[in-house]
Amino acid sequence: MTDEAKPPAAEPERTVPPEKDVAPRPNRPFRIFIEELTTASTFMVTVLAVVLALLVGSILVIISNDSAREAWGYFFAAPLDAFEMSWYAVRDAYVALFQGAIYDPAKPSAWGSISETLTYAAPLTFTGLSVALAFRAGLFNIGAQGQAVFGAIFGVLAGFLLHLPPVLHMLVALVCALIGGALWGFIPGILKAKTGAHEVITTIMLNNIAGIFLIWLVVQKGFQNPERTDAISKSAEENARLPRLLGFLEGDLRVNLAIVLAVLAAAGVSWLLNRSTFGFELRAVGGNPDAAKTAGMNVAMTYALVMAVAGGLAGLGGASMSLGLLPFALTPGVIANIGFDGITVALLGRAKPWGVLAGALLMGGLQAGAVKMNAVGGVPTDMVYVLQALIVIFIAAPALIKTVFRLRDGKASRSTATLAKGW
């Protein structure tokens, strides 16, 4: 933005002032390292956004901690108490967050926390890729939630209605989930293409419809688990479930094949975006639909297709919840919030496939850690949403991070991260 706004520096009488970031780079490794740390590079902005979010989030930790809140109540009698109690509350909470996400000495297996992080990260990768792919085509897919619902539904239906041999059954169920999500994603795509209806509105509506449909479906005869009275469907057959990866270790590790599929999906999307004709068209349409049209591309068709592919990815995300985790059945909350979390993941990953994977790992770690944080310090798991939102806001506003931490001008601070465009 700001670069474009500068007047063209072509006037001969005026010497062009050297830009700050083209100053000669130091050649000693240590200096390069320091240089990197004090420049607003993409990496540093991300790291500092997380740090800043944790700092701001600690206010909520203090509010939600009973003894800390009490100590602030008699602040003027003993001000040090208040600070001490607050410090303990924040320290305990974030230590628990770390333990839940990466390594917890209390767990029977050293891989326990990592397993949880990967378990949470897998569906987020799929939905994150879904949102990211749409972003690259200039579309804002808020509908990953609804698409994932349909993926979960189709996956489980294929899981208990069909009876197939091992491996094949799982593959068929996954393909069904892909189709389910793709169909639900195709609707806003074709509406956008044919009528110009804005995908933000249509996908939000389709999310609500999908959620209500799921609530209705799980209590219907033939779908509801006959042994239960609550809202839960029949379970997918053993053959259709995603196998656990670390089942041979002790500690009941939940991590399953979904994370492997997620990595493959990231590779696939990366190929699709950067190496295929469709990916080129997609990026062209995202960059400038008018130019793409002039160049002979079918913009409307691209919108519809992109949304279908994005829907398919989200559908796989839904299936990785419904076929990968207990009870391998549909419940009203079977996919939790993975669709909405996918938006944050896509933004974290700056709409790049491998970035999305990294973002999903970060978000998965936060979610796994939040469970532990809740168990130990009583910090509600909704804390994740606060952190998530703060991180994304800070990442999206690199100029703010730059000011707060007094970084030097770098690549990240100059891009304004414009992904979608108004109405």
Add this chain to the structure above:
Amino acid sequence: MTTVAQFWNRNRIAGAVYVLLGLLAVLYFGVSNPAKNDVTLRLTADTSLTFGARPVIIVLGLVTVAVGVALLAVLTARSHFAWTAGVALGALVLAFLFWGTSLAKTLHTIPVEALLYGTLIAATPLIFGALAGVLCERSGVVNINIEGQLLVGAFAGALVGTMTKSVWAGLIAAGVCGALMAALLAVFAIKYLVDQVVLGVVLNVLAFGITGVIYERLMQPNAAEYNNAGQFKPWEVPGLSDIPLLGPVLFRHNLFVYLALALVAAITFALFYTRWGLRTRAVGEHPTAADTLGIKVRLVRYRNTIMGGFVAGLGGAMLTIGAGVTFNKEMTAGKGFIALAALIFGRWSPVGAMLAALLFGFADAMQQFLSSVISPVPSQFLQMAPYLATLFAVAGLVGKVRAPAADGKPYVKG
């Protein structure tokens, strides 16, 4: 190829759809699964009309078919699209309402008064939300954050209302918290140039997280101290509230409904007849030109966005201290997005947004009524109705709506 495309213009497609839907309504509601019991329309406490449901449904279905045929044959001008859609879809909805009531398990009376009263109650938070959208978007800031602003409004209304034991303090706190939320939106959108759609979505997550954490740790365990705010008492407008039918529907509400209607009038006037309104619209349509004339573009946008947040916060308070309900996690349940749809459906005008909000409010009231009398339609499908309606509205009915030209585009002084 082109002649086919020219023949099937928007009116003719709509006409064909109405013919089809009307025939379906006649065949399904009137013939194959016919309405059995007579339906009573209770207009006031002692005036009611009783109809045989079946003939009414068949007539209404045929009205839809007739409108469809007229669209196909004669009414091909664009100007006929809106009112024909209103008549055709209105007839269909009425036919559906009669059918659902006629086959209901408990009673076969449509309480018109209560239905319209419920419509207004359900529409009020939507009106506030949509007005917040009008204020922001007319000045060029996209407000996807309405949902979050409503949520913090509902939250602050309940929390502060209980802690101070005054619903008025709750109301003001609700507005202020909505404005704070909007101030965040404004700073990041206007100063840091963050994409506004993304920003709105993320701020909704933030609102959900903050209210969720505090609710779970503070308001849920100590509900009596923190989540027990009471309610604004209804105020019957003297004289007017005694008018039959209209009186009970319009003039026996509490502050919020009157405030919403007053705000619609005030914002319409301010937007189109005052200097402030002209500046707002100028900044929303062509900020560069406005800047050239000496209008401070960013200042106008800050002011409008924060004002919008205040209005949305008040609307959120309607859900707690306006309805006498305690705050609950995620209690706005998508109302902010419906308000957004009402804003678009109403073409970014306050009156249009209000009418759209009333439409959604009616869908909501009808859904509640039909599930309360145990009609044969699964309640989940009725719950879907407003979303489906929005989907169709956005996709087809309003056609190509035009947002303010600079909506969502940050202004960088060049």
